[in-house]
Amino acid sequence: MAENFNEMLGPDGQVRAPYAILKQWLDTQSPADLRAKIREAESIFRRLGITFAVYGNEEAAERLIPFDIIPRIFAASEWRRLEAGIRQRVAALNAFIDDIYHRQEILRAGRVPSALVLQNEAYLPQMAGMTPARNVYAHIIGTDIVRVGEDEFYVLEDNCRTPSGVSYMLEDREAMMYLFPDLFARHRVAAIEHYPQMLRRTLDSVAPPACEGEPTCIVLTPGIYNSAFFEHAFLADEMGVQLCTGDDLYVDGGFLYMRTTRDPVRVDVVYRRIDDAFLDPLTFNPDSTLGVPGIFDAYRAGHVTIVNAPGTGIADDKAIYSFMPDIVEFYTGEKPLLNNVPTWRCSEDESLKYVLDHLPELVVKEVHGSGGYGMLVGPTASKKEITTFREILKKRPDNYIAQPTLALSSAPTFVKSGVAPRHVDLRPFVLTGDQIRITPGGFTRVAMKAGSLVVNSSQGGGTKDTWVLED
């Protein structure tokens, strides 16, 4: 594996420009002081209930995501390049979904295999012919990006369903401003705290045709036992909208209403944080008690907007991912600005053979998986893990894709031994409504263990505040 790109110290060991002030500051801090700051941050998070539920771990049912107190920094010019690439990609993703549920031109042109789309679990036939407000499907996208060199960025995945983490992005910023006001003031850090207002504006802008006057928006949550409940409550609070569970809502005469202490109130836009399958027991999973019976018909009738639209999973499917360069070119007529990671689709015999022969070098992921569950990281896996995984892979090859192990960049991180480089990725949040809105930076996840490449919070990854410096 190639040498990792160190974001603070460049290849020549010199401090890179965006980190100049931070490095100086770090050199003057004692580990004991920094450790005290971490404890302070944790007690604030714990008291406020900024927690993340980890499934299958009852004792630590509500856990803090480790917060690293050293910010990750991008120069304005770096961010401008990234932002342009993200905009291009997000526009292409929405155009792709629109096409897939209408004329399917990209399939007819043979640029993406029909079977891969139409037989995909993430493809929802119920969405065929559906045109939501402003033709936007994936209103909120979390694009996972990794860096491997000074100018080399790769998109790892496009989260087009219900990406989470934005509350940590915002709370991490609050924590940094509280803990290190001086350090913060010595940088010109682009603001991100208007994200909730931007989200609110995005929701308002996609109100359905039937909406009269000011749209009523809500956040729909599975409830307090969901891993991201804190975030659902946080966003509802920050946007000044109601946080509802399925029980609070019902459909009457084709319109969606919420039950209040007084008369029912009609709902126009639902920012839902429950999966497609649970959205409507009449259309999808009949056993779901989380959703609202009849909401999908109300949606199809143009009486309510569901954000993100059902069926957007077709665009972030890991098998579709490998076609993203074609997809971007097909809809934008431009070369993609962001790199895609070369991907082997194990459903194809040739690729499967290559993957089975090279397991120790590859990362193998489930096509529909998320959260770092059920994946193999070849270079760090034991012989036994690789043998076990080989059998699993042979049984259901079409369930997996494989990618080379990228040498993720590292950023300075405060760990037990002091300040040390740890691998990071980045999830910027991109909003699409009447326009595309992006907050500068995003949610940086960091693998707290030395050498680890798994940054998922469900696997012990931590978070950092992400600073985009202004010119």
Added chain:
Amino acid sequence: MLLGRNAASLFWMARYVERAENMARLVEVSYRISLMPKPFRGHTNDWRSVLISAQCEATFDAKYDEASKENVIQHLVLDRENPSSIRSCMETARNNGRSVRTSLSRDVWESLNSTWNELSQLRASHLSSDKLPGLLDWIKQRSMLFRGAMLGTALRLDSFHFSQAGAFVERADNTARILDVKYHILLPRGSGPGSAIDQQQWASLLRSVSAHRAYRWAYKDASYQPWNVAQFLILNPAMPRSLIFCYNWITRSLNDLAADYGTRTDGNDIAERTLRKLAGADMEAIFQSGLHEFLVDFIVDNNRLTSEIANAYNFQ
């Protein structure tokens, strides 16, 4: 605008904090009595009588054979299988608060959340005799912090009125129940009024509602007279745990709601009827027609009020 489910959560959040505090008082008093020399205690098993007062006999007997001090304290303070244990009450209160996080002030939420964070860490070893009094004190303080945060920081909107109705319906229920249990079941039959045991029972009853000193101020009487104690806990409008005080508060909360919403519900009528009944009552008449019957009627009406509120405001 307030979701019906959120109104329910606010009502029950405050109710469960109140219940946790009352449970802490009850255990505290019982523990105190258990330290006294034998002759001052009642003839029934003291700890059995605590279970009766706490209405936790059924859950206790399903789990334990013997009403020993350790078993009863464990069941009432930390037992997860007892929905009325202090631990369970605080957990339920906090989960209700969590689901309406957006309608709470930061101070209110933090008071609930920190309490639960600490309480959830406690193990049986924290109930040893050297630690128990401190723990019970702490519970009371946390409940008072919650109440203070509510009074000091919550906007006087519908959300506030629902929480107040919940807290005071619970408090009224607690006062009525404790009075009934002590008077009707626990007062030893053989010992006449004025006996040492009798005095001890009344003193502990007053203590369990934090009122033994207040009683002396109000009645300037060194010994406890049953009719005075009953009068104090039922009809004295200055006593913050008396039934009439609770109903003054509930009526005001529900009337504020009705004013906000521009409509009255059956709940307003029930609360006002109960309040009028209390305001017009005199102790002698109550004793003559039976204190027990009076309290049972009251508890039934108080429960009916909860279902009326739930119904009128779409609690689900």
